[in-house]
Amino acid sequence: GQQLNQSPQSMFIQEGEDVSMNCTSSSIFNTWLWYKQEPGEGPVLLIALYKAGELTSNGRLTAQFGITRKDSFLNISASIPSDVGIYFCAGLITGGGNKLTFGTGTQLKVEL
């Protein structure tokens, strides 16, 4: 099955730094979702994007729906220790029914 290419696979950054990660696909998506997952828990929805070019913020998180509809970006500003976790992108393909395709995740570790 199709998967989204998510990069980087992992990041180890200092507290206070900004973080950027992205998701790319060979297919066009109508919806992009970004989730965060902490150990032993289910993914939690952070941001939803519905329109090409759309830029949406949720606190220190900002996500963008790429113009080509084949990519999306997530930025975290001024990282803090509780940002630690795995971040997943997910895309919805037109005509694919209700099925989301997920990226393989970016693991974020924050050093104090």
Add this chain to the structure above:
Amino acid sequence: DAGITQSPRHKVTETGTPVTLRCHQTENHRYMYWYRQDPGHGLRLIHYSYGVKDTDKGEVSDGYSVSRSKTEDFLLTLESATSSQTSVYFCAISDTSGRDNEQFFGPGTRLTVL
């Protein structure tokens, strides 16, 4: 947080035994999904339901069956568990189809098949 519970949260079983995982929601959402999560593969859809008694296959449905007799419950059954089905299983729900498909996840069930 969306009202989604999964049971059991952890299970160890032996190859060849049947296993049923339960997902229960209190949100009255129409759509329910079962995913498995494995290292290097992310989340992969097993089966989903778009209403009571209405289900369809996902990407990795072989060896799994589902049932939905009530809006609030979605059951995933492994008829004869195999070691390759050792995984973490997540249930998700959503209230709409198509474009606004925001899915909310349960806490997961860790299944080990020996």
